[in-house]
Amino acid sequence: MHRFTPRSLPGRFFLVMVALILATQVIVNNLWETQSRNDQDQAIRDVAMNMALRVSATVEYFSSLPTRYRHVILNQLRDMGGTRYFVTLNREFIHIEPFQNTASHQIVLDVFRQTLEDNVTTHGKIQIAFSSPETLRVFNNDTLLKDLPDSWGQESLMVKPLALPVLVIQIAVGEGEWLYLATLMPDSSLMNNEQLSEPLKASYMAWMLILMFIASLLIQKMTRPFKKLSMAAQTFGRNLEPVPVSEAGCREYETTARAFNHMQKNIQHYMNDRKQLFSGISHDLKTPITRLRLRTELLDNDEERDAFNQDLNHLEMMVKSALQILSDTDIHENPEKISLKNLLDDIAQSACSVGQQVQVFTDNSPAVINGKPLAMRRCLENLIGNAVQYGQQAHVYLISVKGCIDIRIRDKGPGLPEGMEEEVFKPYFRLEHGKSCNPDGNGLGLITARHLVNIHGGYLKLRNYPEGGLEVALELPEDKH
Numbered sequence: 001m002h003r004f005t006p007r008s009l010p011g012r013f014f015l016v017m018v019a020l021i022l023a024t025q026v027i028v029n030n031l032w033e034t035q036s037r038n039d040q041d042q043a044i045r046d047v048a049m050n051m052a053l054r055v056s057a058t059v060e061y062f063s064s065l066p067t068r069y070r071h072v073i074l075n076q077l078r079d080m081g082g083t084r085y086f087v088t089l090n091r092e093f094i095h096i097e098p099f100q101n102t103a104s105h106q107i108v109l110d111v112f113r114q115t116l117e118d119n120v121t122t123h124g125k126i127q128i129a130f131s132s133p134e135t136l137r138v139f140n141n142d143t144l145l146k147d148l149p150d151s152w153g154q155e156s157l158m159v160k161p162l163a164l165p166v167l168v169i170q171i172a173v174g175e176g177e178w179l180y181l182a183t184l185m186p187d188s189s190l191m192n193n194e195q196l197s198e199p200l201k202a203s204y205m206a207w208m209l210i211l212m213f214i215a216s217l218l219i220q221k222m223t224r225p226f227k228k229l230s231m232a233a234q235t236f237g238r239n240l241e242p243v244p245v246s247e248a249g250c251r252e253y254e255t256t257a258r259a260f261n262h263m264q265k266n267i268q269h270y271m272n273d274r275k276q277l278f279s280g281i282s283h284d285l286k287t288p289i290t291r292l293r294l295r296t297e298l299l300d301n302d303e304e305r306d307a308f309n310q311d312l313n314h315l316e317m318m319v320k321s322a323l324q325i326l327s328d329t330d331i332h333e334n335p336e337k338i339s340l341k342n343l344l345d346d347i348a349q350s351a352c353s354v355g356q357q358v359q360v361f362t363d364n365s366p367a368v369i370n371g372k373p374l375a376m377r378r379c380l381e382n383l384i385g386n387a388v389q390y391g392q393q394a395h396v397y398l399i400s401v402k403g404c405i406d407i408r409i410r411d412k413g414p415g416l417p418e419g420m421e422e423e424v425f426k427p428y429f430r431l432e433h434g435k436s437c438n439p440d441g442n443g444l445g446l447i448t449a450r451h452l453v454n455i456h457g458g459y460l461k462l463r464n465y466p467e468g469g470l471e472v473a474l475e476l477p478e479d480k481h
Helices: 009-064 103-119 202-239 251-297 302-329 340-353 373-391 432-437 445-454
Strands: 083-090 126-131 166-174 177-183 336-339 357-362 368-371 393-401 404-410 459-464 470-477
Touching: 009 103, 009 166, 009 177, 009 202, 103 126, 103 166, 202 251, 251 302, 336 340, 336 373, 340 357, 340 373, 340 393, 340 404, 357 373, 368 373, 368 470, 373 393, 373 404, 373 432, 373 445, 373 470, 445 459
Parallel strands: 357 393
Antiparallel strands: 083 177, 126 166, 166 177, 336 368, 393 404, 404 470, 459 470
């Protein structure tokens, strides 16, 4: 399910809206159809009951007549109270062709059968069935209704061009005599075989699509502030310069935007306090370090004087290193488009000019990012310089993959001890191999490089390359505009 769920907030809102609309329509339509069907079934029962009572009264009346009078009144029984009837007295039982009964037809048959059995006193056979007018036989099993003249029944039972089913009732009223009644239901629409409604008709679907389109536009409008908030967060993450966002909108957005603006101010205050702190420490430590150095020179013991000088040099180096990392990461530049291919080629050319072994391999893509040129140059120069200094050479691979730029820097050094991939990013942390190769290092290069990568929206990782040496992996978002 997660694979097919939209990633964007508008997409998820739209998916939920569509699901709710469809579920609501299905439930409401089902309830409406059920109620409509129940009402229609009750109407059919009432109509069938009324007709069945009239038929039963007719049968009772006809059965009570002397045999010689039955044929006299047949013509009078063919039109009763406006209801379409065809009545005959047959000498044989007429077989009815099978008819595909619907639920409505079955209700009529059940009501007629129950009513006639309860009200007709004859003990003869009662047969009730629906028949198509095209195959309906009258008088005998050889005569079709459609073959009779209009005056004999066609105008009573055949409603052209419709082919409405005919209800046929045959009741034995004597030895070898069958009372034959054929009639149409008064309201033919009640016997319609079609469903009452179709929830997915073309007009219905068209209106629903129009409404969903309008709703999607409203969803886009409502979620647009969140998109702007996301872009502001990305911009702030790159250069740590506050990007005020509007706090007008729904209650949830107002709360989020207000918290985001407040967070930006707090981080900006923290950055300013950090600058002032380091500047104050630098200023405050210079004087006591100078005094201690002067006092150290007054010591008579050479060994003690050298030990004091070494500690003071280390302390001064730590102060300078802290100030250096602050200046390296606090680069005030305007973002612009940077071609990493051109930048890496320039760094490699400068390194080769002083005898260093640096090679760049690219896939001929422009590999353009939006960032700070000087900051990115310092980051890459730092990482490539480390590869050369601690691993003799640097092979740099540049590849663009799915909107991201992948940079791999490999050397031929001993790599990292297992489990130290994150430890080396701690300030002032150095391995023995690094101390021996660069005694003057301060252990702040990697943390500076990772910070510069982070402000460009990327990440930096270290791992031992399977073929030997250390591999530095950078991934940066590619600029497509």
